[in-house]
Amino acid sequence: MIQISGKKQFNSRYGMTGMDLIPPALISSLNTLGLTNDEARVYATLVLFDHAEAKEIVEYLALSKPSVYKALGNLAGQGLAVQQKSKPARYRAISPEMAVSILMGEHEKASEQALSELKKLEQEKVRTDTEDTLWTIYGDANIEYKIRELFRKAKHHISCIIGDRYVRFLENVPVRNIPLHLTILSSSPGTEEKMRKKFSGPRAEIHIIPLESLSSPPPGVTLAEFEEAWKFLNFENILELNVDDEELLMSSAFFSKGASVLNTRNKGAVIQMKMLNQLFWNRFIQRDEK
Numbered sequence: 308m309i310q311i312s313g314k315k316q317f318n319s320r321y322g323m324t325g326m327d328l329i330p331p332a333l334i335s336s337l338n339t340l341g342l343t344n345d346e347a348r349v350y351a352t353l354v355l356f357d358h359a360e361a362k363e364i365v366e367y368l369a370l371s372k373p374s375v376y377k378a379l380g381n382l383a384g385q386g387l388a389v390q391q392k393s394k395p396a397r398y399r400a401i402s403p404e405m406a407v408s409i410l411m412g413e414h415e416k417a418s419e420q421a422l423s424e425l426k427k428l429e430q431e432k433v434r435t436d437t438e439d440t441l442w443t444i445y446g447d448a449n450i451e452y453k454i455r456e457l458f459r460k461a462k463h464h465i466s467c468i469i470g471d472r473y474v475r476f477l478e479n480v481p482v483r484n485i486p487l488h489l490t491i492l493s494s495s496p497g498t499e500e501k502m503r504k505k506f507s508g509p510r511a512e513i514h515i516i517p518l519e520s521l522s523s524p525p526p527g528v529t530l531a532e533f534e535e536a537w538k539f540l541n542f543e544n545i546l547e548l549n550v551d552d553e554e555l556l557m558s559s560a561f562f563s564k565g566a567s568v569l570n571t572r573n574k575g576a577v578i579q580m581k582m583l584n585q586l587f588w589n590r591f592i593q594r595d596e597k
Contacts, residue, residue, distance in 0.1 A: 340410040345370065349378040353388055353400035360395050385409065442570040444556075450568050451476040453556060454548060461485060461550045466581065468588060470558075471495055471518070471543040472566075477502065487511040490588055492542045494518045514592045518542055521591070549581055 329351045337347035352364050359367075365375050379398055382388035387406045391397040400406070444453055450473070458465065458480040468490040469477065478501075487506055491498060491513070499515045506513060521542050546558040546568055555577045556570050571577070 337410075340407070341413060342410070343378070343381075345374050345378040346381055349375060350382055350387055350400055350406065353382075353398055354403060358391070358397050358399040360397050362395070364398075385413075440571065441573070441576075443567055444570055445567045447476075447566050450546075450566065451479075453568070453570065454546075455480050457548055457550045457554060457556060458483065463551045464488070465551075466547075466549040466584070468492070468545060468547040468584060470541075470545040471498075473546045473558075474498060474502075477505070482506060482508070484508060485510060487513075489513045490516060490592070492516050492518060492521065492545055516588070516591050547580060547584060549577060549584075552577055552581065555580055 329348055333351060334344060334347045337350065338344065342350065348368055348370070349364055352367055353359060356363070356367075361372070361375050361379060364370070364379075365372055368375070379388060379390075382400075383390050383398070386409055387401055389399045389401065391399065401409075444450055454473070454476050461483055462485065464486040465483070466488045467477075470492045471494075474491060474493055474495070482505065487508075487510060489502065489506060489511065491502060493499075493515065494517045499513070503513055521540075524537050544558055546556065548556040553574075554570070554572050556568055557580065558568050
């Protein structure tokens with residue numbers, strides 16, 4: 308049995324230590340807030356004991372003396388623990404509310420500084436890729452972030468053809484006072500009203516193509532092979548976003564349900580897709596309008 312400062316006794320007969328009783332989720336959360344494993348465990352022990360000597364923490368956690376003294380020093384330096392001037396020295400944890408507030412404040416300052424410095428590097432970076440580079444972006448979260456980034460950086464115009472799968476990603480994009488040509492492939496109720504409300508400026512041109520009108524190829528297409536391939540197209544997965552005729556984001560999952568898109572600044576590819584889209588999708592728009 309080990310007894311610490313009149314606190315609850317801890318039975319080490321079965322090879323357990325106090326470290327085994329501290330929830331891993333707590334350690335993980337404190338790690339995320341910036342504490343090391345040892346600092347997190349020592350702070351948790353101080354909260355449990357209210358106050359303790361270093362040797363008591365060493366016994367309870369079964370950590371080495373240097374590790375405990377280092378952790379106590381770091382905690383005191385961050386203002387998360389208070390050292391009592393006594394012999395031997397005793398340590399007390401500040402309240403969990405204050406501790407978390409301090410750690411969050413440090414996180415916010417670090418985030419602001421990191422963002423500021425990264426933006427400077429972004430402006431000064433030396434491009435090592437050629438315009439022929441074709442990037443593949445995987446996952447809905449990364450795709451949504453890239454869409455927001457392209458809308459934010461657009462200076463002259465935006466052209467976007469988007470299916471049901473990605474329409475919701477437009478809800479958080481910045482609205483720019485530049486020409487916007489938006490074509491939405493969707494039969495979802497309320498989609499048109501929602502998009503017209505968001506992009507309500509006079510420079511926004513919005514067209515809705517119902518999915519049921521895409522049951523067959525556009526007028527004028529008579530190739531049998533094209534009609535056969537048409538059956539396998541997933542129009543809800545389409546995404547083609549052209550910004551300033553300089554950068555293109557397009558779905559690579561037109562024939563599947565995967566979440567991946569291609570991204571390129573290749574001028575030839577950007578202009579070629581723009582021309583094809585104007586010829587292809589305008590046929591459906593004109594047919595629906597008629």
